[in-house]
Amino acid sequence: MSVPHAPGFLLMRRAGGVWGIANGAVEGLARDGAGYRVTAGGQALAADEILGVVADLRIYPVAPALRRFWSEEPAGVAVHAGVPLVVVDPRRLPAVLLCEIPRCEIPRCAAGEAGAGEDEP
Amino acid sequence: MSEPFVESFNHARAGLLILGGIAVSGLLLLLGAQAQGGPVWMFNAFLLVAIGVIALYVKVVYRTQQSLRVEVEGTERRREEVEISLVRALDRLRAGDLVNCSGMAGALPGRLSLGLTNATNALDVLAQQIQGSSIEVASAAGSVNEIASELASGSSEQAASVVEITAAMEELARTASQIAGNASSQADLAQAAEESGTTGQAAVEEAVDGVEEVKKRISGIASRAEILGNRSKEIYRVLDLITEIAQETHILSLNAAIEAAAAGDHGRRFSVVAEEVRRLAQRSQESVESVRNLLDEFAGSIRTTVVATEEGSKEAGRVLERARAAASAIEDLRGASSDTARVAREISLATQQQNAASDEVVLTLKEVSQVVQRMADGLKHFTETADRLNRLGLVIQMLAQSFHLESPHSLKHTAEQWAANVRRRLGNWEAIERLLEELVHRQGFVECLYFYDGRRGQTALVVNRQVVGDREVPGAVRTGEGFAERPWYKAAVKEGKTILTPLFNSLLTGQPIFTAATPVYSGGELEGVLGLDVNVDSWTKI
Amino acid sequence: MGEPLKETRTRREGTHLLVRAGEYTCGLPLAAVRRVVRALTVHPLPGAAGELEGLAEFGGEPLPVLNLARLVNASPGANPSYPVTVVVRVGPADGREMLGLAADAALEVVHVPPDSIVAGEGGFLQGEAPLGGEVVRILNLEALGS
Numbered sequence: 049m050s051v052p053h054a055p056g057f058l059l060m061r062r063a064g065g066v067w068g069i070a071n072g073a074v075e076g077l078a079r080d081g082a083g084y085r086v087t088a089g090g091q092a093l094a095a096d097e098i099l100g101v102v103a104d105l106r107i108y109p110v111a112p113a114l115r116r117f118w119s120e121e122p123a124g125v126a127v128h129a130g131v132p133l134v135v136v137d138p139r140r141l142p143a144v145l146l147c148e149i150p151r152c153e154i155p156r157c158a159a160g161e162a163g164a165g166e167d168e169p
Numbered sequence: 170m171s172e173p174f175v176e177s178f179n180h181a182r183a184g185l186l187i188l189g190g191i192a193v194s195g196l197l198l199l200l201g202a203q204a205q206g207g208p209v210w211m212f213n214a215f216l217l218v219a220i221g222v223i224a225l226y227v228k229v230v231y232r233t234q235q236s237l238r239v240e241v242e243g244t245e246r247r248r249e250e251v252e253i254s255l256v257r258a259l260d261r262l263r264a265g266d267l268v269n270c271s272g273m274a275g276a277l278p279g280r281l282s283l284g285l286t287n288a289t290n291a292l293d294v295l296a297q298q299i300q301g302s303s304i305e306v307a308s309a310a311g312s313v314n315e316i317a318s319e320l321a322s323g324s325s326e327q328a329a330s331v332v333e334i335t336a337a338m339e340e341l342a343r344t345a346s347q348i349a350g351n352a353s354s355q356a357d358l359a360q361a362a363e364e365s366g367t368t369g370q371a372a373v374e375e376a377v378d379g380v381e382e383v384k385k386r387i388s389g390i391a392s393r394a395e396i397l398g399n400r401s402k403e404i405y406r407v408l409d410l411i412t413e414i415a416q417e418t419h420i421l422s423l424n425a426a427i428e429a430a431a432a433g434d435h436g437r438r439f440s441v442v443a444e445e446v447r448r449l450a451q452r453s454q455e456s457v458e459s460v461r462n463l464l465d466e467f468a469g470s471i472r473t474t475v476v477a478t479e480e481g482s483k484e485a486g487r488v489l490e491r492a493r494a495a496a497s498a499i500e501d502l503r504g505a506s507s508d509t510a511r512v513a514r515e516i517s518l519a520t521q522q523q524n525a526a527s528d529e530v531v532l533t534l535k536e537v538s539q540v541v542q543r544m545a546d547g548l549k550h551f552t553e554t555a556d557r558l559n560r561l562g563l564v565i566q567m568l569a570q571s572f573h574l575e576s577p578h579s580l581k582h583t584a585e586q587w588a589a590n591v592r593r594r595l596g597n598w599e600a601i602e603r604l605l606e607e608l609v610h611r612q613g614f615v616e617c618l619y620f621y622d623g624r625r626g627q628t629a630l631v632v633n634r635q636v637v638g639d640r641e642v643p644g645a646v647r648t649g650e651g652f653a654e655r656p657w658y659k660a661a662v663k664e665g666k667t668i669l670t671p672l673f674n675s676l677l678t679g680q681p682i683f684t685a686a687t688p689v690y691s692g693g694e695l696e697g698v699l700g701l702d703v704n705v706d707s708w709t710k711i
Numbered sequence: 712m713g714e715p716l717k718e719t720r721t722r723r724e725g726t727h728l729l730v731r732a733g734e735y736t737c738g739l740p741l742a743a744v745r746r747v748v749r750a751l752t753v754h755p756l757p758g759a760a761g762e763l764e765g766l767a768e769f770g771g772e773p774l775p776v777l778n779l780a781r782l783v784n785a786s787p788g789a790n791p792s793y794p795v796t797v798v799v800r801v802g803p804a805d806g807r808e809m810l811g812l813a814a815d816a817a818l819e820v821v822h823v824p825p826d827s828i829v830a831g832e833g834g835f836l837q838g839e840a841p842l843g844g845e846v847v848r849i850l851n852l853e854a855l856g857s
Contacts, residue, residue: 063757065755065756065765108773113801117760117763118758119758125773127768127773131754144757416793419817423747426728427741427746440820443820
């Protein structure tokens with residue numbers, strides 16, 4: 049699978065959440081069994097589904113209340129097609145996206161346990 | 170002496186007398202002639218010639234006659250001896266003692282001996298054949314007797330069976346009459362049941378119509394109840410919508426209050442309106458809840474009604490089903506009653522015919538019974554005839570046994586041989602007993618074998634357990650008490666040879682037996698008598 | 712339930728929106744309340760604490776939604792008939808942020824006299840106040856933004 053070089057963000061689904069990563073940060077994308085392996089920042093990310101690429105996103109900063117209850121440090125949050133998503137920082141990738149974490153140890157949301165009313169982008 | 174010889178001798182003597190008379194007459198004539206003067210020499214010559222003729226006659230004829238007479242007398246004596254021997258031999262022959270008769274024939278002259286021996290041998294062969302045949306005749310007669318008895322018994326049983334069958338057929342005929350009567354009654358009952366079934370079927374059909382009408386009405390109620398239920402659902406949906414609107418209104422009023430509060434004094438009036446709207450929404454919600462509760466009750470009633478109508482419909486269905494089943498059953502019953510009536514009439518008719526046929530069978534059976542009775546009578550007669558035949562066979566056998574033959578079938582011969590064996594053991598009583606023990610088991614027809622020593626009054630007696638079984642031998646028999654006075658003993662002693670007694674019943678077995686008794690001599694002196702009690706049944710089965 | 716809203720400014724200071732969170736009735740300062748809406752669809756964030764239900768979309772923007780019942784340590788309500796999300800603004804004046812509070816129901820706007828509030832343990836729970844025969848937990852939403 050070719051690496052998206054266009055500007056914008058690669059959207060993917062993982063552990064029931066929607067995640068976005070800047071296309072420029074994506075180094076590689078390959079099938080990995082039933083899912084995908086995305087290489088970014090020298091690290092391998094796991095994705096259950098690749099939702100597509102969007103040219104532009106309005107990224108909001110992460111509110112203190114959010115940081116208070118979530119230890120990850122994403123680049124921001126955004127909304128695409130009515131669905132909120134987390135834009136990750138390639139330098140500080142959330143643990144849930146890393147391939148090294150087995151699916152069974154994914155915290156809070158099991159694989160495929162998507163949030164209620166989740167919409168496709 | 171033979172008559173011809175005597176006559177010849179008399180003729181010779183008469184001739185001599187005639188010659189003497191002629192000589193005397195001639196002499197007298199010569200003396201007369203001499204007296205009258207005739208020549209002396211003539212006289213002397215005549216005398217000499219006469220004497221010479223007489224002497225010659227005596228020499229030639231008379232002497233011959235005399236020697237012939239002596240010879241004839243010797244011959245006569247020998248003839249008498251032969252006659253005596255012949256008479257004795259014939260006497261033995263008359264007594265049936267062909268063995269001794271044959272021995273005596275040796276004393277007779279050649280051809281007579283040969284002829285008698287040949288005749289005795291031929292008679293011996295014939296007697297042996299008769300003995301053998303008599304045994305077979307007796308055996309066959311016994312078999313015929315048994316068969317006749319079995320036939321008679323079977324015939325009697327057959328007659329009894331025919332009588333039983335006749336009685337059974339009569340009973341069957343009576344039963345058939347009863348069945349015919351019962352079948353007729355049953356036919357009447359079945360017809361009545363058929364009529365009742367027709368009435369009942371009409372009643373059940375009315376009931377079915379009624380139940381169907383009830384079911385239709387219940388179904389109508391159920392339909393209406395269902396419509397009401399559907400309407401209730403629509404009302405619920407409307408209530409849900411009203412609730413939704415009330416909730417939205419409630420939220421809207423809250424947001425209005427929020428906005429009013431944010432507007433400060435400017436929003437004061439608006440906050441009042443918002444509060445009123447909120448209250449209105451709350452009341453709407455409360456009203457909706459009231460309506461919902463009422464509707465719940467209503468819906469519950471409808472559900473109850475629906476359930477009741479469903480149950481009623483089901484019950485009506487079941488009643489209808491049962492009523493239809495009852496109608497069907499009544500129809501079947503009516504059909505069955507009709508069939509039963511028809512079958513009962515057929516049974517009645519058939520049993521009447523059967524009754525008539527049974528009567529005919531009874532008549533036929535009575536004829537058969539008479540025939541069987543006649544046959545039984547005939548068989549009874551046949552049995553008696555067979556019994557007579559059996560006895561005749563026995564008599565023939567007894568008569569045949571009167572011959573003393575040199576044959577294993579000759580009882581006298583056997584008795585003589587056994588007596589000879591006893592004679593050789595005289596003086597050794599134990600040997601005699603062992604001999605009797607051995608002999609009695611050699612011939613299965615001998616029931617009891619005994620030797621009575623008349624001089625010592627001692628008895629050796631052995632019974633054949635194969636014939637006698639475990640029966641106890643009476644003490645008097647075992648000791649030979651009174652044996653010397655028994656007919657068989659006396660007859661044997663009197664005859665001096667083997668005799669056979671007439672038939673009598675055995676003391677041991679009660680079966681017909683006869684005794685063959687043989688006197689035993691030693692040095693011409695009577696030592697005792699050997700007796701064989703011969704079981705007739707066993708004997709004829711040899 | 713509560714005392715009807717008065718239009719005076721001082722009274723506005725004590726105005727609260729009553730919401731239901733589990734077995735508790737909570738009073739949210741009305742000044743912080745931006746909007747009450749039907750419960751928004753929330754997308755969970757893996758690895759987040761239990762108080763943070765996830766992200767929702769409100770007005771085209773991402774909105775973090777907190778579970779009010781978890782915040783006040785209430786037992787979760789069983790199938791609330793009309794759950795709502797209360798959109799509030801929290802934080803200092805120079806950096807106020809929008810937050811969603813998921814509640815079992817929004818009840819009404821009432822005035823709670825400040826002097827009737829019995830101070831609580833501080834922080835998010837400002838205190839408790841009796842209202843209409845019931846104890847209302849007054850919340851300090853500013854604490855969420857700090």
